Amino acid sequence: MPIWLDLIVRVVAVVAAFLVLPLVVGQAEHKVMAHMQGRLGPMYAGAFHGWAQLVADGVKFVQKEDVAPGEADRRVFRLAPIVALFPYLLVLLAIPLGPNGLVAQGLDVGLFFVLAVLGVGVLAVLMSAWASANKYSLLGGLRGAAQLLGYELPLVLAAASVAMAAGTLSLPGIVEAWRPWWLLWQAPAAIVFFVAGLAEIRRPPFDMPIADSELVFGYMTEYTGLRFAFFLLAEYVGIIVIAALTTVLFLGGWHGPFADQLGWLWTLVKIFAVSFVIIWLRVSFPRLREDQLQRLCWLVLVPLALAQLVLTAAVRVLT
Amino acid sequence: MSDDGERSTPGKGLVQGLAVTLKTMTQRTTTQQYPDVEPELPPRSRGVIALLEENCTVCMLCARECPDWCIYIDSHKEEVVVPGAARSRQRNVLDRFDIDFSLCMYCGICIEVCPFDALHWTPEFEYAETDVLDLLHSKDRLGDWMRTVPPPPAHDVLGEPSKEEATAARKAAGPGAATAAKTARPAARRPAAAAPPAKAAGEEPAKAAGDEQAKPGSGEAERER
Numbered sequence: 001m002p003i004w005l006d007l008i009v010r011v012v013a014v015v016a017a018f019l020v021l022p023l024v025v026g027q028a029e030h031k032v033m034a035h036m037q038g039r040l041g042p043m044y045a046g047a048f049h050g051w052a053q054l055v056a057d058g059v060k061f062v063q064k065e066d067v068a069p070g071e072a073d074r075r076v077f078r079l080a081p082i083v084a085l086f087p088y089l090l091v092l093l094a095i096p097l098g099p100n101g102l103v104a105q106g107l108d109v110g111l112f113f114v115l116a117v118l119g120v121g122v123l124a125v126l127m128s129a130w131a132s133a134n135k136y137s138l139l140g141g142l143r144g145a146a147q148l149l150g151y152e153l154p155l156v157l158a159a160a161s162v163a164m165a166a167g168t169l170s171l172p173g174i175v176e177a178w179r180p181w182w183l184l185w186q187a188p189a190a191i192v193f194f195v196a197g198l199a200e201i202r203r204p205p206f207d208m209p210i211a212d213s214e215l216v217f218g219y220m221t222e223y224t225g226l227r228f229a230f231f232l233l234a235e236y237v238g239i240i241v242i243a244a245l246t247t248v249l250f251l252g253g254w255h256g257p258f259a260d261q262l263g264w265l266w267t268l269v270k271i272f273a274v275s276f277v278i279i280w281l282r283v284s285f286p287r288l289r290e291d292q293l294q295r296l297c298w299l300v301l302v303p304l305a306l307a308q309l310v311l312t313a314a315v316r317v318l319t
Numbered sequence: 320m321s322d323d324g325e326r327s328t329p330g331k332g333l334v335q336g337l338a339v340t341l342k343t344m345t346q347r348t349t350t351q352q353y354p355d356v357e358p359e360l361p362p363r364s365r366g367v368i369a370l371l372e373e374n375c376t377v378c379m380l381c382a383r384e385c386p387d388w389c390i391y392i393d394s395h396k397e398e399v400v401v402p403g404a405a406r407s408r409q410r411n412v413l414d415r416f417d418i419d420f421s422l423c424m425y426c427g428i429c430i431e432v433c434p435f436d437a438l439h440w441t442p443e444f445e446y447a448e449t450d451v452l453d454l455l456h457s458k459d460r461l462g463d464w465m466r467t468v469p470p471p472p473a474h475d476v477l478g479e480p481s482k483e484e485a486t487a488a489r490k491a492a493g494p495g496a497a498t499a500a501k502t503a504r505p506a507a508r509r510p511a512a513a514a515p516p517a518k519a520a521g522e523e524p525a526k527a528a529g530d531e532q533a534k535p536g537s538g539e540a541e542r543e544r
Contacts, residue, residue: 036340040350
């Protein structure tokens with residue numbers, strides 16, 4: 001295969017995954033949340049159990065007027081949704097789907113790249129918050145900045161633990177080195193990573209930057225139409241990304257029966273299972289208070305991640 | 320995070336919360352697919368009021384008892400010549416019978432007071448209008464609703480017999496026979512209530528007389544007594 005065709009196939013595959021998987025997760029959220037609340041959820045769009053609800057939502061968003069507030073810093077205001085969405089697309093590039101190089105772009109420093117790019121998200125939050133010229137947006141954005149910067153630390157520490165255990169920063173390399181007993185050994189790191197990841201994508205119960213009952217809609221208050229849809233899409237791609245990273249780092253990615261042929265399926269199954277848990281947590285738990293959020297981060301997650309790091313280092317040195 | 324001193328195990332509440340949502344997900348939903356599936360309304364649902372015009376004698380009781388005066392009645396008198404009778408009789412003819420459902424509060428008093436069962440509850444509720452004036456249902460529209468009146472519920476076997484049944488039984492037995500209260504439900508009566516029948520028998524005519532006052536120009540059945 002010529003290199004340019006190879007490149008096109010990989011990019012198209014990633015973009016397709018980027019556009020399809022969030023819709024699947026979004027639809028699953030509609031339905032799972034509804035049934036967990038004793039409802040049916042969307043039933044009309046697409047005639048069969050509302051399967052086209054998100055497509056209809058997308059069409060609606062496209063039709064809406066793109067409003068920018070008069071006081072807004074227009075250029076930054078318009079750029080922010082793209083900045084929110086784009087890092088996730090880049091992260092998807094580095095996530096291995098199956099063994100034998102089934103990855104869009106296998107990087108030797110994949111983990112480092114992924115964590116670095118995920119950190120760009122805070123920039124989008126601050127950009128949208130500041131450029132909206134709205135006090136609720138600003139409050140939400142500052143909350144978001146505090147939250148994202150705080151939770152970056154346990155996220156990175158937990159990921160460092162598994163990288164140390166595997167002895168590599170390459171994501172396919174980590175999956176390759178993964179053994180089932182790591183589930184036990186790396187369990188604290190997995191929990192810390194998952195919780196910090198939830199906070200990173202600002203999902204309930206960590207949605208204080210959005211907090212619609214206090215801050216209208218946080219940094220998204222002033223957004224309409226397609227730009228608002230981009231923010232929503234970013235949230236659902238975020239679910240996919242955090243679920244995929246948890247899968248790759250802690251749940252053994254493609255490991256499972258017939259991994260050589262069905263590795264990609266195992267990865268997807270695990271990603272959707274973790275996504276289900278993310279939805280489940282959203283339905284079950286109320287939003288934390290802002291001080292509880294910071295307490296959880298600095299007094300629970302960071303010490304736990306550090307302890308895990310010490311444990312991992314000890315095991316690596318001794319064995 | 321901090322003040323959970325008296326809580327037994329940390330995280331127990333979190334797990335319980337997860338269990339509740341998971342259990343709810345596996346159970347049947349309570350959603351009613353209303354426009355697609357008709358709701359199952361309880362018996363005696365109060366949807367709209369139907370008018371059986373033939374039963375109406377224009378006694379105006381409903382219009383007068385209506386708390387918000389939403390029943391409008393017009394009528395005129397008609398001469399009815401009965402062959403063989405000494406003089407012609409007069410009859411009330413209903414010209415207009417409107418109920419304004421934008422005012423109606425569905426108390427059901429008009430239906431309760433109607434002496435001749437001309438008004439009925441029906442469970443139909445889909446008569447919303449875009450113009451409030453269209454909520455004034457005319458005689459014909461109220462008559463249309465009669466199609467939707469459900470059959471009356473079966474009589475309670477342990478309850479008192481209906482007045483019509485009791486009267487019919489008394490008439491069939493002829494004058495001087497036992498009254499309805501003595502005969503109608505010997506099985507259901509309590510042994511201690513041996514004396515009350517006399518009282519009940521005394522009440523019966525009084526109640527009938529009270530009814531008679533309420534229905535001017537009616538009461539052939541009662542008058543025979």
